[in-house]
Amino acid sequence: MQDQFRRPINYLRISVTDRCNLRCIYCMPPEGVKSIKHEEILSIEEIIKAVKAGVRIGIKKIRLTGGEPLVRGGIIDLVGSLNNIPEIDDIAITTNGILLGEMVGTLKRAGLNRVNISLDTMKPERFKRITRGGNLDLVWKGINAALNAELEPVKINTVAIRGFNDDELVDLARLTLDHPLHIRFIELMPIGSSQAWARGKFIASSEVKEKIEGALGNLIAEKTIHGNGPALYTRLPGARGTIGFISAVSNHFCAGCNRLRLTSTGQLRPCLFNHREIELKQALRSGAGLEELTEIFRKAIVSKPVGHDLDKAWQEDDRVMSQIGG
Ligand code: SAM
Ligand code: SF4
Numbered sequence: 632m633q634d635q636f637r638r639p640i641n642y643l644r645i646s647v648t649d650r651c652n653l654r655c656i657y658c659m660p661p662e663g664v665k666s667i668k669h670e671e672i673l674s675i676e677e678i679i680k681a682v683k684a685g686v687r688i689g690i691k692k693i694r695l696t697g698g699e700p701l702v703r704g705g706i707i708d709l710v711g712s713l714n715n716i717p718e719i720d721d722i723a724i725t726t727n728g729i730l731l732g733e734m735v736g737t738l739k740r741a742g743l744n745r746v747n748i749s750l751d752t753m754k755p756e757r758f759k760r761i762t763r764g765g766n767l768d769l770v771w772k773g774i775n776a777a778l779n780a781e782l783e784p785v786k787i788n789t790v791a792i793r794g795f796n797d798d799e800l801v802d803l804a805r806l807t808l809d810h811p812l813h814i815r816f817i818e819l820m821p822i823g824s825s826q827a828w829a830r831g832k833f834i835a836s837s838e839v840k841e842k843i844e845g846a847l848g849n850l851i852a853e854k855t856i857h858g859n860g861p862a863l864y865t866r867l868p869g870a871r872g873t874i875g876f877i878s879a880v881s882n883h884f885c886a887g888c889n890r891l892r893l894t895s896t897g898q899l900r901p902c903l904f905n906h907r908e909i910e911l912k913q914a915l916r917s918g919a920g921l922e923e924l925t926e927i928f929r930k931a932i933v934s935k936p937v938g939h940d941l942d943k944a945w946q947e948d949d950r951v952m953s954q955i956g957g
Contacts, residue, residue, distance in 0.1 A: 632688040634935040638888055641691045645678060646895040647706065648698040653727050654763035655751075657790060657825040658952050661763060664698075673897045675705040677915045679712045681893060684924035686718035688932065690891075694723045698895065701730040707741050714742025723747065725788070729765065731773030735780045746777050747786040747815075752796045753803065761795060778811065786813040786875075791834040800839055801846040807872030815862045815875035822952050836876035840865075843874065850874060861887065879904075885938035891931055899931035904939035 633639050649664050649672070673681070682693065693713055700706055701724070713722050723745040724738070731748065738746075750770055752758050758767035777785045789796070789803055796803075803814055816839045821829050844850055850865035853873050861884035862875030878884070885902075892900040897912025909931040914924055 632929065632932055634932045636886075636935075636937050638886075638935070639689070640889055640891055640932050640935070641689050642694070642890040643682065643685050643690045643692070643893060644694045644696055644890055645682075645893045646697050647678065647695050647700045647709065648672065648703040649895045650702055651697065651699040651727070652702050652729055653699065653765045655727075656761055656763065656828055657792070657819060657822070667896060671896050673893075673895065673912060673915070675709050675712070677897065677912070678709060678893070679716075680915060680921075681897075681911060681924065682713060682716060682719070684921050685891075685928055686716060687921065687925045688928045690928075691718060692721040692723075693719055694725060696725040699727055699729070700724050701726050701734055707734075707737050710738055710743050711741040721745070725749070726773070727762070727765070728770035728773030730769075732769060732776045735773070735776040735782065739780050739782060743782065745784065745786075746782050747788055748774055748777065749788045749790075750774070750803075751790050751792065752799055754799070757795070761792075774812075783811070784813050785811070786815060788815055788817055790817045790819050791836075791839050792819055793832045793834050795832065797834060797842075800842055804843045804847060804867070804874050807870045807874055808867060810872055812872040813864070813875060814872065815860075815877050817877045818880040820879060820952075833880065835881040836878040837881065840876060883938050885936075888935075891928070891935075899927065901931050901935035902939055905936050907934060907936070909934065 649667055651659065654661055654663060682690065697703065710722055713719050721744050722742055724743060725747040728748040728750070731746065748770065751761055755767040758765055774785065791797065791800060800816065806812055807814055816836060818836055819829050819833050840850065847867055850867060853864040853866045855864060860877065862877045864873045864875045866873045892903060894900055894908065897915065898908035899911050900908045909927060911924065911927050914927055
């Protein structure tokens with residue numbers, strides 16, 4: 632189905648949990664998100680029912696995110712059930728990678744197609760600092776396991792942060808020379824509890840690109856790498872992997888937006904950067920049939936805004952990224 636601005640909507644990002652086994656400084660407060668009662672979170676069966684309604688208006692691609700999707704009980708069953716819905720042709724996960732090494736084989740067998748792994752630094756001490764305690768070795772194990780499992784393309788998400796990893800951006804880009812990794816540099820967003828921390832740490836994609844080109848030579852524009860995202864891809868000459876830029880703050884990519892989000896507590900959210908949400912959980916829990924649920928999806932698509940105004944939207948928002956599904 633197309634929205635009011637003729638954008639075809641075929642991609643649903645689902646936050647399967649608001650919880651996480653890390654506490655990244657830019658994403659969560661030290662104590663984690665204010666705890667939402669277990670019964671507020673959609674069950675696996677409710678998520679599947681929601682997707683079955685979504686496919687009726689044209690959803691074909693799913694990304695499971697959070698929070699950390701791999702800490703969600705039943706995640707393997709969820710992937711398996713989504714894989715059994717004939718209209719769904721792509722199932723991806725965004726993960727911090729901590730549990731990926733041990734779970735990747737089972738996930739792939741259940742039907743997972745692709746994985747994005749978050750990695751902001753290659754230095755163990757820094758990783759510990761930005762994630763408030765994480766073990767970088769486990770993330771490398773996860774990345775290697777994803778490559779060995781041929782879950783292609785394996786994408787790496789790196790948030791560029793001034794004064795934290797700006798001296799590593801070139802080294803991260805260099806990884807693509809010898810490895811079939813697709814590294815995407817993401818602009819730091821001034822979100823929720825991290826707004827004060829983020830002040831002054833923003834680096835625009837254009838600056839990251841300049842740094843990389845200054846050190847490693849010109850980047851060649853690349854056609855889109857398989858996926859549904861807004862990254863602009865480039866490649867170093869002769870490199871096995873690619874380098875992408877996701878400029879959510881400096882350069883709106885709303886004109887090509889094809890997505891809806893389903894929050895962990897069961898609301899459809901037409902735009903990450905706009906607090907408007909459409910209630911789905913109540914309908915799911917009051918026994919609504921597929922047609923009624925589909926109608927709620929239609930309503931969400933029709934209410935998708937033409938674009939975002941990042942500064943204003945976040946200040947009014949009482950949700951953090953992990954609940955909405957980053
Ligand atoms: N836990 C998983 C992970 O870390 O990949 C999935 C959820 S996480 C919210 C999804 C992505 O959002 C991660 O790549 C993370 O770096 C990014 N993210 C979180 N907060 C952000 C912020 N303030 N600005 C930019 N990206 C952010
Ligand atoms: Fe957890 Fe991902 Fe947020 Fe880090 S970015 S705290 S890993 S949800």
